Amino acid sequence: MRRVMRTAHYSYRTEQAYIDWVRRFIRFHGRRHPDTMGKCEVGAFLTHLAVDSHVAPATQNQALNGILFLYRRGLELELPWLDNLVRAKENRRMPVVLSRTEVRQVLGILAPPHDLIGGLLYGSGLGISEALRLRVKDADLERRELIVRDGKGGKDRVMVLADLARDGLRLQIERALAIGDSERRQQQGGVILPHALARKYPNTRFEPAWQWVFPARRDGCALSAGSGLNLRAGTLPHCWPRAGSAWWDCLLQRLIHLVPGKRPCSV
Secondary structure (H helix, E strand, O other), rough: OHHHHHHOOOOHHHHHHHHHHHHHHHHOOOOOOHHHHHHHHHHHHHHHHOOOOOOOOOHHHHHHHHHHHHHHHHOOOHHHHHHHHHOOOOOOOOOOOHHHHHHHHHHHHHHOOHHHHHHHEEEHHHHHHHHOOOEHHEEEOOEEEEOOOOOOOOOOOEEEHHHHHHHHHHHHHHHHHHHHHHHHHOOOOEEEEOOOOHHHHHHHHHHHHHHHEEOOOOHHHHEOOOOEEEOEEEOHHHHOOOOOOOHHHHHHHHHHHHHHOOOOOOO
């Protein structure tokens, strides 16, 4: 299933989510093979998520999408009951958002570089994974532009760089380049490169343009399967209170009690 998803260029986050739901589905039914299970077993698992685990409708539908991918694309089984599964109805609710003053107060609580990451999320509209995977070449300080590569749907887009984040971003880039220069002089490490670029141009991993704006610590480095090198990743989402898009909302819930006039909020 993992191989099929990578061949189809699904995002890594989607791959992780789908495989996790398939594992939970199989374990829920005593590690039975999916070939031996059908509509009743899928329905029982979805009911368990809603009734016992109290998951949100969107989470329940994500689990169903992962199971459908397993049968249709992973096992290549076209079963008639797959089209008859009922999806959970998502409720539309009005969010309560922070005012500009409250946002400034929350950002003022954060320590560098967390305050800069939060500023890019709020001021430039980046997702958490997009901000953490930002490279030096994709930040144009003169034109006040940020280029998001391989965003949602595998598409690139240009975002406006918030004026208040420009000076902080310049300093962060200088720190990132210093780390890259140190690794280049030692001929150790470097950054992870997309696709086959590392194999075609081995020294590109030290190029300033390809450095992460928010590089991970050394314990965030990963062993490259192709080169066998221990390469530096961008700051990983699991380094924050919660992974993925829930990180900022979770952080706000932890910090909002420090802001005068506190109230429930989301972003």
